[in-house]
Amino acid sequence: MPTSISDEWFALESLRKSVEINPKWGLSQFVLAGALGLAGLLAEAAEVCAVAQRLAPNFTIAKFRAEAVSDNLVYRAQREHFCEGLRLAGAPEG
Amino acid sequence: MMIPGPPPGIYAGDGAAGSDQPSFNAPDLPPTAPPGGETVVTYADFAGALRDALRDYHSADLLARNPLLHGGIGNLGSSAGPLDLKALLSETVNTLFGNPRDEKLRRVIELTYFQPAPKQEAVADRLALSFGTYRRYLTTARERLARWLWESSQLAPVRPELPAMEPMASGDKPASDPASPRLSVVVLPFLNISGDTRDDPFVDGITETLTTDLSRCSGVFAISRNTAFAYKGKPIDTRQIGRELGVRYVLEGSVQNTGERMRFNAQLVDAESGAHLWADRFDKPRADLLDMQDEVTARLARGIYIELIAAESRRAVREHPDHFDSVDHTLHGWAAWNQHLSLEAARKARDFFDAALRLDEHNVGALLGFAKAHVWEVNMYTSDDRAGQNRAAEVAVTKALALAPDSADAHLTYGMVLFAMRAPERALREFEFSVTLEASLATAHAYLGLMKVFLGRARETRAHVAEAMRLSPRDPLLFLWHFFIGVADIHLGRMVRA
Numbered sequence: 001m002p003t004s005i006s007d008e009w010f011a012l013e014s015l016r017k018s019v020e021i022n023p024k025w026g027l028s029q030f031v032l033a034g035a036l037g038l039a040g041l042l043a044e045a046a047e048v049c050a051v052a053q054r055l056a057p058n059f060t061i062a063k064f065r066a067e068a069v070s071d072n073l074v075y076r077a078q079r080e081h082f083c084e085g086l087r088l089a090g091a092p093e094g
Numbered sequence: 095m096m097i098p099g100p101p102p103g104i105y106a107g108d109g110a111a112g113s114d115q116p117s118f119n120a121p122d123l124p125p126t127a128p129p130g131g132e133t134v135v136t137y138a139d140f141a142g143a144l145r146d147a148l149r150d151y152h153s154a155d156l157l158a159r160n161p162l163l164h165g166g167i168g169n170l171g172s173s174a175g176p177l178d179l180k181a182l183l184s185e186t187v188n189t190l191f192g193n194p195r196d197e198k199l200r201r202v203i204e205l206t207y208f209q210p211a212p213k214q215e216a217v218a219d220r221l222a223l224s225f226g227t228y229r230r231y232l233t234t235a236r237e238r239l240a241r242w243l244w245e246s247s248q249l250a251p252v253r254p255e256l257p258a259m260e261p262m263a264s265g266d267k268p269a270s271d272p273a274s275p276r277l278s279v280v281v282l283p284f285l286n287i288s289g290d291t292r293d294d295p296f297v298d299g300i301t302e303t304l305t306t307d308l309s310r311c312s313g314v315f316a317i318s319r320n321t322a323f324a325y326k327g328k329p330i331d332t333r334q335i336g337r338e339l340g341v342r343y344v345l346e347g348s349v350q351n352t353g354e355r356m357r358f359n360a361q362l363v364d365a366e367s368g369a370h371l372w373a374d375r376f377d378k379p380r381a382d383l384l385d386m387q388d389e390v391t392a393r394l395a396r397g398i399y400i401e402l403i404a405a406e407s408r409r410a411v412r413e414h415p416d417h418f419d420s421v422d423h424t425l426h427g428w429a430a431w432n433q434h435l436s437l438e439a440a441r442k443a444r445d446f447f448d449a450a451l452r453l454d455e456h457n458v459g460a461l462l463g464f465a466k467a468h469v470w471e472v473n474m475y476t477s478d479d480r481a482g483q484n485r486a487a488e489v490a491v492t493k494a495l496a497l498a499p500d501s502a503d504a505h506l507t508y509g510m511v512l513f514a515m516r517a518p519e520r521a522l523r524e525f526e527f528s529v530t531l532e533a534s535l536a537t538a539h540a541y542l543g544l545m546k547v548f549l550g551r552a553r554e555t556r557a558h559v560a561e562a563m564r565l566s567p568r569d570p571l572l573f574l575w576h577f578f579i580g581v582a583d584i585h586l587g588r589m590v591r592a
Contacts, residue, residue, distance in 0.1 A: 011583035022573035074550030
């Protein structure tokens, strides 16, 4: 089993791996759903999002946006873009 | 606490007159009452005396008056002199900081005390460190040295007997002494299976470094390597070894050189039942041996630590399910934490740590677990009381840091609390400091990488997280580290392969 990461891996592969190892953690499921949303894989995004909501019932896009970790502009801009993915996956707005 | 005349050290050279027990290092010395004057009584006194001993390293007269010589540390007999103390200090520094990753700590002590420059500023210059960083290294090195020597003279449950001696009649006493420390383990000398004696130093190095790595894990009592090496080449009876050393667990391992690769095997055995609890087996390409040593022992230590916690929490349920003490609750908390972590598991762990703290508010492991469990909820955006949970975590970690200022895990936890408080730059510094204290602390590397995402440096994340995975490829938090890399890739727009 390859345990260390490959440079060939992109976000979806790492997130899928994370969820495969531990399917019980809500946040990785939400983030996978958002990444699938951005990648245009909407059916799978919705499925993953439904699982995520059961695991982390308090998670909302509003909460996610309000609790940004820093004011760094690069980070903020990238994060706003990601919220689009969460919306496309059907995460609750809050 | 008063230290009795003969030192309670784990080495046999304790000065028992007429003893026919072979001693490991020190010559047999006649028992003498401690010379009048100061006797070391508390850890603070001990650490102070050690600091003085380092400062007075080149003055036999001053060393002769040092209370350490009269309190008994390490393998010093009660009539040992300044030269013995000097030898003990330099040998301990070499052993404790023998791993390449602790090179700076060793150099700092050497250049400050053993071959001193006229001024500390000059030492900092020579090591190409800023004065502040140099002072930090010095404090860390001194603290680790003090703790190591203190524990080796205080915590040892029994004096070992050499395995060559008369075997103890089985059934004399219970296999596992209830008084033996819960997470007590001896790392037996790894076997060099291929038999090429040129590999012996490397194989012995694995045993030594693994012992050091384990002794750094919170709550673990690892028998010193000197004692463990007395079992080298002897037939292994784990139950007998457990009785002789007063440990609950025995770790056996081997290294096999197959030419291009080295194969490592290790297994953890319950010394009471003889049951095999855990095993790991893996190959490494025979590249840079020193790098490999570090990687091998970090991986083994983490796996063993996780299994020790699980085994001891099972034992508590088996042996005294109705009266858990603070340590039992803490072990249960960590055992829950080491499962596949979910919101539910994190809350369950938190309840255990909470129960532990109600019984002992100074339990450092429980304080750190309590803080981690609270901020975990915050950091996964599921807290309904962000400010309250952050506050609870901050109080706990501050207290832990006051009790254990040089604990890498305490700094790691403080970093996680700062992350929850949305202070990623300060968190980053804590993670960096945590790694200077303990380079093999995989989780700290991973979080260090994550912080860079929040600082607009997501490109750097992967290398840090990869280091965590190298050090602990089967970690219970592996899922989290893959997640960190995924998050960094999202920020870099690396969504799917084109």
